Amino acid sequence: MKILNCPLNGPRNISEFVWGGEVKEHPALDCTDEQWVDYAVLENNTAGVVREWWYHVPTAYWIIAERNTVTDEIIRTYPARELFKDRVEFPAPAVKP
Amino acid sequence: MVFALLKYGLNRHYPRVHQFPKPRDLRPSYDVVIIGGGGHGLATAYYLARDWGITNVAVLDKGYLGGGNTARNTAIIRSNYLTPEGVRFYDESVRLYKDLSNDFDMNIMYSERGHFTLAHTDAAIRTMRWRAEVNKHFGIESELIFNDDIAKLCPQLNLSDKARYPVLGALYHVPGSIARHDAVAWGYGAGAAMRGVDIHQRTEVLSVTREGVNGTGGRVTGVLTNRGPIACKKVIQAVAGASGQVAAMVGMRLPIRTIPLQACVSQPLKPFLDKIIVSGSLHVYISQSSRGELVMGGSTDPYSLYGTRSTLDFKEGLMAHMLELFPFLGNVKILRQWAGMTDMTPDFAPIMGETQIENYYIDAGWGTWGFKATPVCGKRNAEMLATGRVPELIQGFTYRRFHDYNQLGEKGAASVGH
Numbered sequence: 001m002k003i004l005n006c007p008l009n010g011p012r013n014i015s016e017f018v019w020g021g022e023v024k025e026h027p028a029l030d031c032t033d034e035q036w037v038d039y040a041v042l043e044n045n046t047a048g049v050v051r052e053w054w055y056h057v058p059t060a061y062w063i064i065a066e067r068n069t070v071t072d073e074i075i076r077t078y079p080a081r082e083l084f085k086d087r088v089e090f091p092a093p094a095v096k097p
Numbered sequence: 098m099v100f101a102l103l104k105y106g107l108n109r110h111y112p113r114v115h116q117f118p119k120p121r122d123l124r125p126s127y128d129v130v131i132i133g134g135g136g137h138g139l140a141t142a143y144y145l146a147r148d149w150g151i152t153n154v155a156v157l158d159k160g161y162l163g164g165g166n167t168a169r170n171t172a173i174i175r176s177n178y179l180t181p182e183g184v185r186f187y188d189e190s191v192r193l194y195k196d197l198s199n200d201f202d203m204n205i206m207y208s209e210r211g212h213f214t215l216a217h218t219d220a221a222i223r224t225m226r227w228r229a230e231v232n233k234h235f236g237i238e239s240e241l242i243f244n245d246d247i248a249k250l251c252p253q254l255n256l257s258d259k260a261r262y263p264v265l266g267a268l269y270h271v272p273g274s275i276a277r278h279d280a281v282a283w284g285y286g287a288g289a290a291m292r293g294v295d296i297h298q299r300t301e302v303l304s305v306t307r308e309g310v311n312g313t314g315g316r317v318t319g320v321l322t323n324r325g326p327i328a329c330k331k332v333i334q335a336v337a338g339a340s341g342q343v344a345a346m347v348g349m350r351l352p353i354r355t356i357p358l359q360a361c362v363s364q365p366l367k368p369f370l371d372k373i374i375v376s377g378s379l380h381v382y383i384s385q386s387s388r389g390e391l392v393m394g395g396s397t398d399p400y401s402l403y404g405t406r407s408t409l410d411f412k413e414g415l416m417a418h419m420l421e422l423f424p425f426l427g428n429v430k431i432l433r434q435w436a437g438m439t440d441m442t443p444d445f446a447p448i449m450g451e452t453q454i455e456n457y458y459i460d461a462g463w464g465t466w467g468f469k470a471t472p473v474c475g476k477r478n479a480e481m482l483a484t485g486r487v488p489e490l491i492q493g494f495t496y497r498r499f500h501d502y503n504q505l506g507e508k509g510a511a512s513v514g515h
């Protein structure tokens with residue numbers, strides 16, 4: 001059984017979590033279609049240490065884990081707020097008259 | 098035959114056939130370099146040599162021949178996919194498979210079994226009906242059947258409505274088959290080598306050299322390997338789990354995640370199951386090999402990894418569901434287990450054809466479904482390398498579909514939850 005250390009719930013079986021893929025930088029809201037494909041579809045698929053999203057399902061809690069994708073070693077886990085300090089404001093879409 | 102039997106039966110030295118010539122030094126240049134000596138790479142070399150007379154070709158593999166996913170799959174061959182692009186493509190592969198033993202003069206143990214995709218929900222029944230109609234439109238034997246017919250065709254299956262997820266119906270595909278996966282790689286490899294292709298094992302491509310690079314474009318001039326540089330006119334990559342890493346050598350980012358897929362076999366049992374049984378909802382597929390072992394697999398691992406370890410979670414999940422379908426297997430033991438690194442695309446369809454680089458081609462995104470495509474990939478990749486034109490049959494698989502917001506949505510793929 002593989003254990004992932006949840007910053008909220010302590011050490012838990014990894015099967016309680018859902019993997020969310022690598023943490024990528026969100027492009028600007030007015031980015032081009034090509035930049036959006038780059039962000040939403042294309043992958044780094046890194047072999048080595050990566051920063052990833054993980055979700056603890058029973059408590060609906062998103063965390064970030066640093067994991068080695070070759071050895072499957074989990075190096076560090078922490079709450080997403082350590083990386084994402086500011087609230088992202090999405091402006092309301094302009095309403096056409 | 099009889100005389101040969103007598104002659105060699107009495108002789109202690111049976112003439113050994115050397116299908117693969119001894120490893121040679123790398124030539125300084127080749128017309129075509131194929132990165133990856135799995136089924137896809139070897140088949141490409143075979144058809145290049147056999148159908149197009151192009152033999153100044155090198156197949157480079159960092160490990161041993163056919164030791165990647167080609168050696169690790171559960172060998173299911175079928176064409177009952179969902180998208181028209183997929184159905185036509187896999188249908189050509191099934192046709193090629195049927196002749197392979199003759200083509201190679203070597204038995205690949207192609208065995209037509211009949212393939213059931215079980216449905217446990219109304220939504221699944223709807224998808225099966227959809228798939229059956231698309232399949233029939235393209236002339237493929239495929240139909241939706243219900244429990245009375247399933248019971249006749251596969252009486253071993255537990256069709257009780259007391260199960261946790263009772264079977265409601267199935268997509269039945271008569272041509273569904275299995276074959277000996279290693280023999281497919283050896284047959285293509287031996288056939289290519291016999292016609293003059295160089296197969297270099299333990300030769301890893303470390304980087305790809307380009308000229309006229311402008312962003313991601315330009316032209317490939319050669320590859321650098323751990324055994325030295327090679328100049329070449331054309332390159333194709335067919336490296337499955339390493340697709341992202343090799344594509345990065347030419348500055349390409351792919352919509353591919355490398356995710357392990359595990360499988361296992363049971364101890365050998367007397368033959369009792371001639372059908373191939375798959376359940377997408379239960380994440381189970383099972384067939385009995387000609388040795389009597391039950392070959393079993395489930396869904397891909399829950400997260401990415403460049404590794405081939407096995408996990409307890411996988412076996413627990415798989416067995417719990419499998420015992421619902423075949424409760425009498427409760428005391429049977431697992432004999433071997435393993436994993437392969439699959440190259441998963443978001444739309445479960447492959448990536449084939451040209452790239453932004455003039456003479457660099459790609460064969461990737463084979464995930465959990467690429468063994469059945471081995472012959473058609475070889476044939477069409479060879480045609481593309483020889484003529485410089487992308488065959489119509491594979492045009493839908495271009496990498497550009499991701500940039501055009503035009504993904505395929507192949508819900509007929511196996512080992513993936515839909």
Ligand SMILES: Cc1cc2nc3c(=O)[nH]c(=O)nc-3n(C[C@H](O)[C@H](O)[C@H](O)COP(=O)(O)OP(=O)(O)OC[C@H]3O[C@@H](n4cnc5c(N)ncnc54)[C@H](O)[C@@H]3O)c2cc1C
Nearest residue numbers: 133135136137159165166167170171173302437467468469
């Ligand atoms: C457990 C499991 C079950 C499966 N079941 C089925 C099934 O039932 N039906 C089906 O159709 N498909 C199935 N698949 C998928 C199928 O096995 C693969 O899609 C297919 O074998 C891919 O073949 P390939 O030749 O492209 O890749 P591979 O056979 O993986 O060959 C790629 C080769 O590239 C080499 N390589 C990598 N990097 C480099 C480098 N830098 N330089 C040189 N060489 C390199 C590797 O050593 C490897 O030998 C399954 C896969 C797995 C793992």
